Every structure is written in structure tokens, then in C-alpha cells.
Amino acid sequence: MDNVLADNRIHILYFASFREQLGQAEECLPASYDTVSELLSELAVRGENWKTVLFDNKNLQIAVNHDIASRETCLKSGDEVAFFPPVTGG
């Protein structure tokens, strides 16, 4: 069932300039990371672009399940993690 599948994964979203720089808007990965930091380390392995935009980015903004989060935030199956640059609304 779709729900069971989804529960074993984390859903990752990229917004604004991140989406353009990384060339993708979203993806699903196995839920095998305890924290956002671990997930970022894994993504950094993909190449310089990923490392620069996310891992090394001091202005990286993170949301987990639609709440502002940090690199220390814990992850579990079914979580939605979003990475984005500083917001510019209003």
C-alpha cells in the first residue's frame, strides 16, 4: 500500500533558488537518517553543487513537517523535510 511505502521514507522538498540550483523540486529517500544533519551529510556526497547549496550554506533554512527546524532536529519515517533560502515575503 502507498501509505506503508510512504511511512518508510522521508519526503524532501527544495524551494525557490535551491530548486533551480539543484534542478529538482522534491524527492523521497529511505528514512535512514536520525537527524537533519545526517541527511545533509548524505546529500552533500552527491557533488559540489549539493554541498555548496545545502551543507555549507550558513543561511540554509529548514522546515520539518511545516515547522521551522534546525540541523539538530530529529527525523522519523514519514517526515516532510524542506530546504530553502531565507524567505523574502511581505
Next chain:
Amino acid sequence: MDNVLADNRIHILYFASFREQLGQAEECLPASYDTVSELLSELAVRGENWKTVLFDNKNLQIAVNHDIASRETCLKSGDEVAFFPPVTGG
């Protein structure tokens, strides 16, 4: 001529509760007071009511020629002096 007459006088206005307590909205007096304070002393002689509402009133507000003034403000012929309680607009 009216203008000459007006020039030898000061025009006095009373607003809001002052107008009601003193029973008049305006009057003209000879321009024989150097300051607002002297004018107030003269008005106080009229009776307890005038003394209480104006002379003794710590919250007395004064305008001379449409600008906020004080008891020390100088007066000259043709001036318009207004006495009123603290304002309550807005």
C-alpha cells in the same frame, strides 16, 4: 471701521466644557494685557466660577492665534486667545 476696532482688542474663545461652565463661547476685551497670565488674572476677578475654571485650573489649555501657548505667552492687539480643557480627539 471694524478693522481698527478689532485691532485694539483681543478676541477670546471658550471651548467644550469651558464654554458650558462659563456660559459663553467668545468675547472681545480691550488689548490691555501683556501676557496670557495677566488676562487670566483679570478674568478671575469676575467670580469663583471663572477663577476655578480658568485661573486655578492646572489642566487649562491655551492657544494664541491658533498655536498652543502658555500663561507666559505675550499678547498684542488683534490676537485671538482660546481657553479649553485637555483635548480628546482621535
Next chain:
Amino acid sequence: MNHREHQSELPFVKVQQADFDLTAEITQLRQGHKNIGAVVSFVGTVRDINEGDDVSILELEHYPNMTEKALEKIRLEAHQRWSLEASLIIHRIGKLHPTDQIVLVAVASQHRESAFHAAHFIMDFLKTNAPFWKKETLPNGEVRWVDSRVSDAEAKQRWDI
């Protein structure tokens, strides 16, 4: 201060019996200013309760020859203190009822900070320096002048630092 400020006699200060429309006033205020990024408006309205009593009618008296001059003075002081694109003050007079609009202060600027401060400043000074007086009628017919609030005098002090 731009050219439009000098078009007519105090076009950005209005003392009137008529009600006002917020959208229409703001639209007019913004006209010709493409670089505005922030518009802060304050609308004062008649509450149905004052000092614990119901209020049926609120009547606003003012000092006709002084009022507009006093409001314009406050408005120009705000333009001196902050970088503003445009501003407007409308104050109603005469008989008003609960929920009626009494006053509008609108300030337009490039960035929000100055518009927020200037609108607040104008209202604080209007409350203590503009010659308006409120008289309220209670449901039992009692009529009384509204007392000035100590908090209004204190609010004004804040800006003198």
C-alpha cells in the same frame, strides 16, 4: 515633500462630517508614488462602552480655525522625523455612533519601519495637540464630556527622547 503637497490648501488634512472610505483614501494617497513599499493606516472607531457605561452618541466639537493647522503641523513634523513618501489625516466632527469611524491616519513610505513609527507618532500627537473634544450621550439621556486620558499624555512623552 513632493509637488502634490502644494497643489491646494492642506490637501492632506481633512476635517469633515462625512464618513471616509479607506480603500479610496489610500488609493488617492498612493497616486503618482510608484516607489511606495509600505502603507500603514490607523482607523479610530467609536466604542460602545466608555468608563464602564454604554454610549449611544458621541459628538465631536473642534476649534475650526486651529484644527487643520494643528494637524498639518503634526503631519509635517512626522515628515521631518522619518523618510516618508506621503501622509494623510482625516478627522470627523459632529454626531457619531458606536462603530462609526472617527479618524484616519495613513502614512506611505518605501520601507515599513518609518510608516509604522510615523503613523503611531501622528496619532499620539493628535490625541494631545489637536483641538477636538468629545461629548457622549448615555442611553439614559445623560450627557457628559469625555475626560482626557493620562495614558495619552504619557504616550506623547515617549517621542520627545
Next chain:
Amino acid sequence: MNHREHQSELPFVKVQQADFDLTAEITQLRQGHKNIGAVVSFVGTVRDINEGDDVSILELEHYPNMTEKALEKIRLEAHQRWSLEASLIIHRIGKLHPTDQIVLVAVASQHRESAFHAAHFIMDFLKTNAPFWKKETLPNGEVRWVDSRVSDAEAKQRWDI
């Protein structure tokens, strides 16, 4: 918090492409609250210049599932900090042009002080905590993401005291 707050899903937070009418929104916000004495509104508009360049189009992207939740959180925080009668946040998304309205924050309270502070607070937090991103198109066709402003991060700090 009054009963109307629970009528529908986040009725006081709207994320929409459509423009809004200030008078209509304020009138609706005030409905049923007779004890309101002050309404402070902030309208953010598209400036025709950013960082020295002319701007032709401003496009607003957001994070659909998070946006309304983030705005409601800011709104409720304001209600906890100040005594407010009602408040409303509208934020537009999609393609906008110079002079277009982007955002409305409106706060109604008994006295002006809390309405001014709460509206300013909501805007300062919206600027740093609500997931919106602006992309601007210059007249020569160049497209770029708008940089966040350091002053916005600083403005937010102020409220943490």
C-alpha cells in the same frame, strides 16, 4: 480569542492570487466587535525599484502546506502578547506588478497601542518566518531571486526581549 475564530479553517489567514479590498476586509474583520476603538492596517506594495534596478514583474512562490500554518502561528503569538479583538493576514502569490498590493496585516483592538505593536510584530515575523520567496524580472528580461534583507532579521530580534 472569540467564537468566530473557530468558524472555518484559518479564516483569518488567506494566501491567494487575487487582489484584496482594504475597506471590505476591515469591515468584515470588525463585524460583531462593537468594542473596537483602533484598527491598524499594513499594506505592502510592489515598488518599481529594487537595489537600484527597475522591476517589471515580481513573482511570489511559497510552500503551500506550510504557509498558512506559519502565518497563523505568528498571528496567534500576537494575540498572546497583546490584548487584541481581531486580526487578519492576507498574502498574495503569483505574478505581481509595480504598485500592486502584496500583503495585508490588519489588527483591531480596544486601544491603539496594542494594535500598532501587534501589526508591526506580525509584519516583522512574517518577513523572516513565513515561507514566501520573491523573484523579480527586470525590463531587460533578466530574472533574479530577491535577496533577504539583513534589516529584516534585525527587526525581528527586537521583539525577543
